[in-house]
Amino acid sequence: VNRLLRGAFLAGATLAAALSLALAGCAPPYIEALDKAAPLIRQMRAVGTIGSVSLGNSQTNTRFLPTKPTAASLGPGDVQSGFLIQDGGGNEYVSFVYTDSSGQAQNSNSQSFSLAGADPNFPLYQYEVAATTTTANLVVFYMNPTTASSNSAQLLTSSASSGSLAVTAGPATLTSYTGGVFSVIGEQVVPTVSGGPDNFRWFCSDGLGNFSQVPTYSLAVPPAVFNTNAVAGAPLAIPAVNRYMYYTTLVRGYAEYFSGGQWVCYDISGAPVILGGIRHRIDALLSTGDLLSTEGGAFTLYDPSGSQLFSVASDGLQFCYEAYIGSTPYVFFSLPMQVAHGNWLFNVYAVPTSSLRSLGG
Amino acid sequence: MRNLLASLAVFAAVLSGVPTTLGAQDAIAPAQSATAPAQIASAQLPPEQAPRRLLFVMESGLVSGYSADQLIILRRSFLTALADQDDAPTPIDFGSKPFPSSLADRNRVAQAAGADCWLLVKVSGLGGSPSISVLSYDLLYKLSTLDFTAHRSEGFSMADVYRERWDDVIPAVLKKYPPLAARSYSRGPPAPVTLTIHGVPGTVITGLSAKPLSMDAKGTLAVDLPSPAPYALRAAASGYVPTRASLYLDGETQLTLDQQRSPWLRLDGAFLDGFFPGVAATFSIPALPFFARLGFTSFRAGIAINQDNVTASLPLSQFTLLLGMYLSPEDNPLRWYVGLGPLLRVSLPAGGSLTVDQLIPFGVQVVGGLELPLAGKLRTFLEYTPGWYYTPLPALFVASFGQNNGTFPYINLPPLGAIDIIELRVGLRYAL
Numbered sequence: 001v002n003r004l005l006r007g008a009f010l011a012g013a014t015l016a017a018a019l020s021l022a023l024a025g026c027a028p029p030y031i032e033a034l035d036k037a038a039p040l041i042r043q044m045r046a047v048g049t050i051g052s053v054s055l056g057n058s059q060t061n062t063r064f065l066p067t068k069p070t071a072a073s074l075g076p077g078d079v080q081s082g083f084l085i086q087d088g089g090g091n092e093y094v095s096f097v098y099t100d101s102s103g104q105a106q107n108s109n110s111q112s113f114s115l116a117g118a119d120p121n122f123p124l125y126q127y128e129v130a131a132t133t134t135t136a137n138l139v140v141f142y143m144n145p146t147t148a149s150s151n152s153a154q155l156l157t158s159s160a161s162s163g164s165l166a167v168t169a170g171p172a173t174l175t176s177y178t179g180g181v182f183s184v185i186g187e188q189v190v191p192t193v194s195g196g197p198d199n200f201r202w203f204c205s206d207g208l209g210n211f212s213q214v215p216t217y218s219l220a221v222p223p224a225v226f227n228t229n230a231v232a233g234a235p236l237a238i239p240a241v242n243r244y245m246y247y248t249t250l251v252r253g254y255a256e257y258f259s260g261g262q263w264v265c266y267d268i269s270g271a272p273v274i275l276g277g278i279r280h281r282i283d284a285l286l287s288t289g290d291l292l293s294t295e296g297g298a299f300t301l302y303d304p305s306g307s308q309l310f311s312v313a314s315d316g317l318q319f320c321y322e323a324y325i326g327s328t329p330y331v332f333f334s335l336p337m338q339v340a341h342g343n344w345l346f347n348v349y350a351v352p353t354s355s356l357r358s359l360g361g
Numbered sequence: 362m363r364n365l366l367a368s369l370a371v372f373a374a375v376l377s378g379v380p381t382t383l384g385a386q387d388a389i390a391p392a393q394s395a396t397a398p399a400q401i402a403s404a405q406l407p408p409e410q411a412p413r414r415l416l417f418v419m420e421s422g423l424v425s426g427y428s429a430d431q432l433i434i435l436r437r438s439f440l441t442a443l444a445d446q447d448d449a450p451t452p453i454d455f456g457s458k459p460f461p462s463s464l465a466d467r468n469r470v471a472q473a474a475g476a477d478c479w480l481l482v483k484v485s486g487l488g489g490s491p492s493i494s495v496l497s498y499d500l501l502y503k504l505s506t507l508d509f510t511a512h513r514s515e516g517f518s519m520a521d522v523y524r525e526r527w528d529d530v531i532p533a534v535l536k537k538y539p540p541l542a543a544r545s546y547s548r549g550p551p552a553p554v555t556l557t558i559h560g561v562p563g564t565v566i567t568g569l570s571a572k573p574l575s576m577d578a579k580g581t582l583a584v585d586l587p588s589p590a591p592y593a594l595r596a597a598a599s600g601y602v603p604t605r606a607s608l609y610l611d612g613e614t615q616l617t618l619d620q621q622r623s624p625w626l627r628l629d630g631a632f633l634d635g636f637f638p639g640v641a642a643t644f645s646i647p648a649l650p651f652f653a654r655l656g657f658t659s660f661r662a663g664i665a666i667n668q669d670n671v672t673a674s675l676p677l678s679q680f681t682l683l684l685g686m687y688l689s690p691e692d693n694p695l696r697w698y699v700g701l702g703p704l705l706r707v708s709l710p711a712g713g714s715l716t717v718d719q720l721i722p723f724g725v726q727v728v729g730g731l732e733l734p735l736a737g738k739l740r741t742f743l744e745y746t747p748g749w750y751y752t753p754l755p756a757l758f759v760a761s762f763g764q765n766n767g768t769f770p771y772i773n774l775p776p777l778g779a780i781d782i783i784e785l786r787v788g789l790r791y792a793l
Contacts, residue, residue: 028677105760
């Protein structure tokens, strides 16, 4: 009887194990990227989850730039859409991910941008999400590292609720005529308070050592051309290269380029001075005056004088932009997460710009 | 004491409450077989004692360096050596016939041959280093008596095999099969005998009388019982594993119980769901059915057939604390138990730091389990472990399953989390 009982039990256990394998034989719900970024996102406010969307596994370098929120306050679920950027086959592909009326995430048609001629140290394309009240806008700046005169910009627009991504304006050549040929060699998007349209600032060069800084260009009405005529050029004692990362508060300005295996950052507020403390690519000038770098898989924050405040591993979290919610500036981050069956999810986080310094612990 | 050992069949009780008796089919007639070899030993015995009757079988193992003829010589050598011993059982040669493989069939064959016990000797290995596998069963007491293997560094010398003493086998046979009182066979009219049972103070004995009997502070209990007769008893003492014993009382007056302390620690090795490995330590309170279990499951390596890949490796681990209770007594072969307790999920993502999982940080697990003994202190178990999992990110939790995939086997209860209705844990448990 005992052997029969044991046999019956073992047979039952085998059957149960087989059933377990067949029915519950799945990995538990788990998102590694979420836990990897946990030390940072614990200090942030989650403001949206977008997805899942099926993207397959053929494309790489997945980035997500959420639509800029227009509400006066920020809460969970306020961000419902955004621009998806992926690399593949020598191109960058931009599409629009949104949640349709049935609550399902959708991925729009994509626009492709060739990566031919890309400089490994400079972004060939700079993607700037621009705020308007009714549409989701993405301005794509093409910054040719060898031929500045071919630099261009175009505006991609999609309704935030219905999907398709269209080229609304451009590609417009980024040149200005102020006593000579000046080409845009650096750009900066400047968020405005109270939900107004974003402004852009341009850094222009004639390639002969003369530079001009165009302080404000509004995107209130989607333009046919990105007009940069405004400011006369003047000599500036910085190298006459074709590409700069450029940021200005209109009080302090920064121009940075890659030379000799590292980034060199000039303070061009007055006579150009190299900020020796900055050795990373600067990706944003924040409303606090601090400079943020995302280079090398880390968030590095510098104060306006170029002293490093902290550097923490970004752990998969991506810097998106700074935007105002009401009158409070926030820094937005996104976290692309690959989940089961080739599906992707995108979480969006925000932290008040005034609290960003505390990210470094 | 020898008589007691000879007549007492105490075994680890894995059958619940079924007394072992010598039924009619088990009645063994006194030695009368005409085919038995000369009964050398019986002539020297006191008149009230009779030698056991041993069916002897010799076989070659799977790998044997001895031919069939050599095996016959060896068999005869063994029978001769056995017959040379005082108080030896009377051997009944089974010859070269095939011996059945099942215990029931072997017993039947032995009984048909007029034996009250049987001995199977298997000679294996190459000629220079034989192994002698010995297996024996006592039909009188329904007890497996011998199960061992002797290894030799020298082969049998076939030239003077008559000198072979079989010293690694025959003494064990003599010890197990001493002569018995003739009434063990005849079962004469029972007469009262006072049996004194020794054990742990306070032990409660059931099965010997209408009401439970308790041992005194010295750990003894005297009880009058008709003898000869078969009995089955259960002895339960606080902090000890209840003992079940079957005995054939044949005039003995002393019985010492083999009582083992209840284990306070049990160690598990198990697989959860898609065969994710885990370990657990169960701490028990002796004398009480309650236990606490600390468990750890790693999802680093497992099988997950309905994912993109057959194998799954997640830098995720799960700690569980279970407070539970056994529903079945400790000596039951089937032990049911239930439990409830929290679980904590921790993650060590590649390039990241150890953290509590963000998607499902904790949950509560309900356990219904069944244990069954395998061997000695080793048991196997099967647990149904549905759980409630809290997620602070219910939308993300649902979305993580991918579009149009559903969340099975999870039942989503936003914002309270989700219930996993199918979780099974199968493994082995060892009591220390």
